[in-house]
Amino acid sequence: MYETVIGMEVHVELQTRSKMFCGCSADHFQVAANRHICPVCTSHPGSLPVMNGRAVELAAMTGIALHCQVNPHSVFARKNYVYPDLPKGYQVSQYELPLCSDGWVEITVEGQTKRIGVVRVHLEEDTGKLIHSGGSSLIDYNRAGVPLMEIVSDSSIRSAEEAYQYLLKIRQIVRYLSASTGDMEKGAMRCEANISVREAGAAAYGTKVEVKNLNSFRAVRNAVDYETRRQIALIETGGTVRQVTVGWDEPSGTTREQRSKESSEDYRYFPEPDLLAINLDEKWIQARQAELPELPEPLTARLEAEYGLRRQDVALLTEDREIAAFFEAVVQHPGTDPRQAANWITGELFRRLKQDNTDIGATKVTPAALADLIALVAGGSINQNVARDVLGILWAEGGSASAVVESRGLAQISDTGELDSVVAEVIATHEEVVERIRQGNPKPLQFLMGQVMQATRGKANPQTVTELLKRQLGLE
DSSP: OEEEEEEEEEEEEOOOSBOSSSSSBOOOTTOOTTOSOOTTTTTOTTOOOOOOHHHHHHHHHHHHHTTOEEOSEEOEEEEEOOOTTOTTSEEEEEOSSOSEEEEEEEEEETTEEEEEEEEEEEEEEOOOEEEEETTEEEEEOSSTTOEEEEEEEOSOBOSHHHHHHHHHHHHHHHHHTTSOOOOTTTTSEEEEEEEEEEETTOSSOOOOEEEEEEOSHHHHHHHHHHHHHHHHHHHHTTOOOOOEEEEEETTTTEEEEEEEOOOHHHHTOEEOTTSOOEEOOHHHHHHHHHHOOOOHHHHHHHHHHHHOOOHHHHHHHTSSHHHHHHHHHHHTSTTOOHHHHHHHIIIIIHHHHHHHTOOGGGOSOOHHHHHHHHHHHHTTSSOHHHHHHHHHHHHHHOSOHHHHHHHTTOOOBOOHHHHHHHHHHHHHHOHHHHHHHHTTOOTTHHHHHHHHHHHTTTOBOHHHHHHHHHHHTTOO
16 A cells, blocks of 8 residues: 655735736736836846845735745845746745745545645746747746745645645635636646655655656646556655656646656745845734635535525635625615525526636626516526526626516416416316326426416416426316
């Protein structure tokens, strides 16, 4: 039996207007190449960096949210290695004295809660981007210098599922803080996994392999599974695991060796001489603490207690801060049933959000409109089927549910006098079905119900229709 040992390095692009050490726009997604650059981020001789204060604030807030200590004194360093998309020939990062350290995050796997240690949260600058075209490689420096926050876990992750859940939790927290979009497809969050295996119960760690190019949650899970199997197979056939850096190849579902793994000595760190140290007093740290929104874990506990919701529903509602805020805005309307609000949001609204690939903040359905819709169903003005149609109209056009129902004549028909004739006509039209019902088979009653609903364009009150059908068929 073997045990997998995993440590994660998560790189998060911070949502700041400008880059880490210059005034260039930090926006680089779908921007024409080399439009957001200057002498500082392209490392022209004589140019000097100036620290982005907001990036420091966002990284400190993330550290606090991850239960880290925000260190009063931290220092930037030069991390020396030569990549073609790194114009300086070194990266400005933090090493011995990071901004935050000694934190933790809790994940839940198969109903069990586990605490994963966070060794450090530090700041650095992002690199540029290589674009390979034919036999040439081009460099786009728009991304060079974008503020990057690195979150380094300890080695307590033990499976692909734990790595997956850890990454989900990190993304959830940085999104709650509005520190980053956490969008892996756009490169706003990237990660590497350091993976080793050892015999179960062994104290010594195995040789670790760093897996890069993990740009999706699916890739993280699959890469950890594959690399674990590869290392175990290698050991069992008498081979030796080498300390290397490998890339994850999504099409083949395999890892491929890129280079031997560097150690900290290879990077030849030394303090960045062009930047002052970061010195933070307790008042500044407390101000960042005060900026924190209600975080996922306390919010989850409060929604469960305050609204009596199921844990699985609360987990869905709190996955995104905007979704949770939308839910609370709905239930603030008097008389709105919290469970119905949760059902509509996690059901029909989620389906439409996924279908249109959009966010809750961009929809035309307002919390007031959804509360109105729930009230119309609860009051018997419309049935569930019509309510779904009304939501579709609200999704496309906006407005209020009551106005849509009134303007389109969608109000539920509950008047027995009006429905009596419709039911009688349906019974007369389907004599064979009626005969089967009278012979003791109740199942075709649903068919007659459907015919009445069709004749009334879905507006008939189902309960009233059922009562009338039974009365006219002599089943009462």
